[in-house]
Structures are given as C-alpha cells and as structure tokens.
Amino acid sequence: MASSGSRTRPPCADEEDMPKTWMEASLDKEKEKDVPTPPCWCGDVCKLKVSTDRKKSWTEGRRFFVCPNYAHDRRRPTNAYDIPPSPPPLCKYFTWLDHEVPKDVQEDQHRDYLRRQRLFEESFARGLERERREKEARERKKREEERARKEKEARQEERARKLARARDAQEEDEARDKKGKWPRSTQ
Numbered sequence: 262m263a264s265s266g267s268r269t270r271p272p273c274a275d276e277e278d279m280p281k282t283w284m285e286a287s288l289d290k291e292k293e294k295d296v297p298t299p300p301c302w303c304g305d306v307c308k309l310k311v312s313t314d315r316k317k318s319w320t321e322g323r324r325f326f327v328c329p330n331y332a333h334d335r336r337r338p339t340n341a342y343d344i345p346p347s348p349p350p351l352c353k354y355f356t357w358l359d360h361e362v363p364k365d366v367q368e369d370q371h372r373d374y375l376r377r378q379r380l381f382e383e384s385f386a387r388g389l390e391r392e393r394r395e396k397e398a399r400e401r402k403k404r405e406e407e408r409a410r411k412e413k414e415a416r417q418e419e420r421a422r423k424l425a426r427a428r429d430a431q432e433e434d435e436a437r438d439k440k441g442k443w444p445r446s447t448q
Contacts, residue, residue, distance in 0.1 A: 279353075279355055280312035280313070280314035280321075280325075281314050282312070282313045282314045283310040283311060283312050283313055283314070283325075283327075284310065284311055284313055285308075285309075285310060285311075286309045286310055286311035286324045287309060288309060296358070298326065299326055299356065301326075301327075301328035301329075301330075301352050301354040302328070302352050302354045303328060303330060303352040303354075305328060305329050305330065305352075306329075307326035307327055307328055307329070307354070307355075307356075308326070308327060308328075308329050309324060309325075309326055309358065310324065310325055310326075310327055311323070311324045311325075312324075312325065321366050321369075321370070322359075322365065322366030322369075323357060323358075323359040323361075323366075324357075324358040324359045325355050325356060325357045325358055325359070326355060326356050326358060327354070327355040328352040328353070328354045328355065330352045331352060331353060331354070331355060
C-alpha cells in the first residue's frame, strides 16, 4: 500500500470521455516495460483496459488505466428480504495510456466515415430522384388536367353551337309556318 502511494499518479481524465464498453488489455512487455501502473484514488492498483466503445469513436481502441472499483454498483437483491453486502467504494478514477487513436482504429474509422458518406450521398441521390419523379408526376397530372379542361370546354362550346343552330333552325321553321310557305297537306 505504501509503495503504490509513493508513485506519481497521472491526472484523472475527463469523465465524459470514459468509454461505456471495454475489455481487458495488457502492456507490451518489451516496448512498455517502463510504464508504471498508477494507483487510483482509493489506493488500489489500476487495471489496464482497452475501449470498445463505437459510439465514442475517438476512444475506440485506446488503452486506459481504470480503478478496479470504477462505478461499481451493488447487486440487486433477489428478494425484498435480502440485504445486499455493502459495496466497495465508488471510485471514478481513470487515465489514458494511449493518448492517440491507434492506426488500425483510425483506418477503421476512416472506412466507417467513407461508408457513412457514401450512404448519405446515395440517400441524397435517392431523395433527388424521388423529388424529380414526384415533380414529373405533378407536371404530368397538371398537363392531363389542362387537356381534360380544354376537352370539356371544347365539348361545351360544340354543344352551345349545336344548341344555337337548333334554336335558329326551329325559329326559321316556325317563321315559315306562319308565312305558309310550307306545302300544305292535301286531303
């Protein structure tokens, strides 16, 4: 306990950056043999983890030290009569070991970015195509309505001309009858 307190502890990282998912990790024995494992605030030796949080892509693949009691929550009782044991202290200490995102994760992130960009562009193109088809359909409908309106007007005009001709012919026949120009039937 005294030896872990004598080590210098790196400052705690921003809690907002703490990944939600992680898995166990280890130090490279040859490259990182001089990297000390820091103690946490509660005095325990931190554990090394690697982030697997894809929602926080800037943390994915980065290794960090975290207290073994980090955000430890007690188990829920199985029934109302169970009294859960008292939990270990809640310690929210963690610090990054890798301050940069690893190259392979950067490549994965870049591929994901390109995929999302391609999907966005395809979706945008589909939207433009749908808008174009809808506009064409509206224009086609408008032309059809205009054609139907003109046909209806033409039918109404033709009907009015025929009605006027019929009226004129009827008036002419009535005028002839009054003058007696029609041949009278002989009986």
